[in-house]
Amino acid sequence: MTDENISLNTDDQLPSREQFVRAFYKILQSLRIHRENNQLLTESVHDFIRLLHRIGDEQGSLTVRFIRGRLYLQEERLLYRRETVNLFDNLMSYFEKRGLQGIRFYPHIENKDMTEVLVLAAILNQAEQKKEPLAWLSHEIQEEGFSWVEIIKSDAKSFESRRHKSEKALKTYAYALESVQEITQKLSAGSRVGIGRTLRITQNMVDLMMEDEPLFLALSTIRMYDDYTYRHSLNVAILSMCIGKYIGLSRRSLEQLGLCGLLHDLGKIMVPKHILSKPGKLTQEEFEEMKKHVLNSVRQIVKIHGSSERKAKLLLPPFEHHLRYDLSGYPQTHRHEPLTLFGRIIAIADVYDATTSPRVYRRNAMPPDQALGMMSAHAGTHFDPILLKVFINMVGVYPIGTLLELDSKELAIVVRAADNPDKTRPTVMLLSSDENGGFKKGKIADLNEKDPRTGDHKRNIVRSLVPSDYAIQPAAFLL
Numbered sequence: 001m002t003d004e005n006i007s008l009n010t011d012d013q014l015p016s017r018e019q020f021v022r023a024f025y026k027i028l029q030s031l032r033i034h035r036e037n038n039q040l041l042t043e044s045v046h047d048f049i050r051l052l053h054r055i056g057d058e059q060g061s062l063t064v065r066f067i068r069g070r071l072y073l074q075e076e077r078l079l080y081r082r083e084t085v086n087l088f089d090n091l092m093s094y095f096e097k098r099g100l101q102g103i104r105f106y107p108h109i110e111n112k113d114m115t116e117v118l119v120l121a122a123i124l125n126q127a128e129q130k131k132e133p134l135a136w137l138s139h140e141i142q143e144e145g146f147s148w149v150e151i152i153k154s155d156a157k158s159f160e161s162r163r164h165k166s167e168k169a170l171k172t173y174a175y176a177l178e179s180v181q182e183i184t185q186k187l188s189a190g191s192r193v194g195i196g197r198t199l200r201i202t203q204n205m206v207d208l209m210m211e212d213e214p215l216f217l218a219l220s221t222i223r224m225y226d227d228y229t230y231r232h233s234l235n236v237a238i239l240s241m242c243i244g245k246y247i248g249l250s251r252r253s254l255e256q257l258g259l260c261g262l263l264h265d266l267g268k269i270m271v272p273k274h275i276l277s278k279p280g281k282l283t284q285e286e287f288e289e290m291k292k293h294v295l296n297s298v299r300q301i302v303k304i305h306g307s308s309e310r311k312a313k314l315l316l317p318p319f320e321h322h323l324r325y326d327l328s329g330y331p332q333t334h335r336h337e338p339l340t341l342f343g344r345i346i347a348i349a350d351v352y353d354a355t356t357s358p359r360v361y362r363r364n365a366m367p368p369d370q371a372l373g374m375m376s377a378h379a380g381t382h383f384d385p386i387l388l389k390v391f392i393n394m395v396g397v398y399p400i401g402t403l404l405e406l407d408s409k410e411l412a413i414v415v416r417a418a419d420n421p422d423k424t425r426p427t428v429m430l431l432s433s434d435e436n437g438g439f440k441k442g443k444i445a446d447l448n449e450k451d452p453r454t455g456d457h458k459r460n461i462v463r464s465l466v467p468s469d470y471a472i473q474p475a476a477f478l479l
C-alpha cells in the first residue's frame, strides 16, 4: 500500500484516534503532490480539524508522539493494524528524519484557519532539507505565531535508550543462537532437552519485535560464514515472525511461528558434513540424502521434552518447509490440501535467508533485491503469492542491510526501507574508508534527496552488492 491509497473515508472502522493521525499524515503527503486548493487536501484538513476537536476538546490538547519505535496518541500506543501499518511506519520515519519526537495540537483552531494547517504542513515538509531541521522548524513555527501547535523535541535520553535497546536486542539474539545450538547438540548426543528455554526465548523475541520492529529485523542481517545452520534457523525465525506480525497474528501464534522457525532445520545434524558443506552442486544421491533432513527435523522435534499438545503444533510447518505452494518440492506427499499458513511463511523466510547468506562453501550469495526478484518469478508456484507480496512490502525493494553502489561513487548500506511510492529510494548510511582498508560509518542520506539547482536526485542506485565480497557485516552498521 502506498501513501496514495490511504483512504480517507471517515465512515470506516478505524477509531477516531487513528483517523486523526491518518488525516494529519495525509495532509503532509497530499501537499507534496497537490495544489493547496485541491479537494482531497481540503477534505483532509477539515477531517483533521474535526477530529482534533472531537478528541482533543475534552483533554485540552492532542499529542502525537514517537517513542522507542512506536507511535503514541496521548499516553496510548497506537496499535498496528493491517490498514495502518504502512501509515505508522511512514509517519515515524517522517518524524525521525526531522529529529521530531512528537507534535502537540491544541483544539482552538477552526475551519477558517485552514491555511495555517497548510502552512504548518509545508514547513514540516521543508524541514527535511534543512541542516538542523528541528531548530529550523521551531523557529519557523514561532515566526508564524501559531499558538495551536507545539513541537516536541527528541532529547539525549532517547538516543541513550536507542543504544540500550541495541544492546538488549543483541543479547536476545545471542541467547536465541545459544539455545538453537544447545538443542541441536544435545539432541545429537541423545541427551534430554526441554522446550521451556527456547519457548521463553521466542517470547523475548516477540517482545523485542513489538517494541522495535526495524531493530528486530536488522538482527537478521547478522551473517557469518562459520555457523550458518544456527544463524539461518534464527534468521528464519526472525523473518517469519515479522511476516506474522505484518498479517496480524496473535502473540501466541507469533511465539509458535518463531519456534517453528528455530527448529525447522533441526534434522540437518543428521546430514553428513561433506554433503552439508559441499561447495558445488549435489549429486542426485547426495540430494536424496539432504532431503531427509525434513523428516529428521520432525523426528527431532518429537524427541524434545514438552507437552505433546504443544509439540503437535510444531511438527507440520517444519515438515512443509521444502514443499512448494503448488505442492511440488519435497518430501512428496499425496495430499491435496494446501500447506499450512506457517509452512508457507517459513518457506519464504527460508529461501530468502538461504539465498542471501554467504557460506564458506558457497560464494555466490545474492544481494537481497535480487533474491526478492528471483522469488517473485516463482510467486504462485513455489511461494504463496500474497504472502510473498506481504514480505516484499515489508522489507522493501532494497531491504535493510542491502549494500549498494551509488552513482556518486559511494558505497552505502540501507538503514531504512524506502517510503517513496515505488519503494526504490531507501535511506542509506554512506560508508567511508577507515585506516585499515575497511569501512566505517559515514553520514545518513535519503536517496529521495534532490539537488535544488538541477532538481535531479543527488544520488542514484547503480546496483546492489554482496556485503561479504567487501568484508562488510551490515549488522555492524545497523545496530
Ligand SMILES: [Fe+2]
Residues within 6 Å of the ligand: 264, 265, 293, 321, 322
Ligand atoms: Fe531445510
Ligand SMILES: [Fe+2]
Residues within 6 Å of the ligand: 232, 236, 264, 265, 350
Ligand atoms: Fe532452512
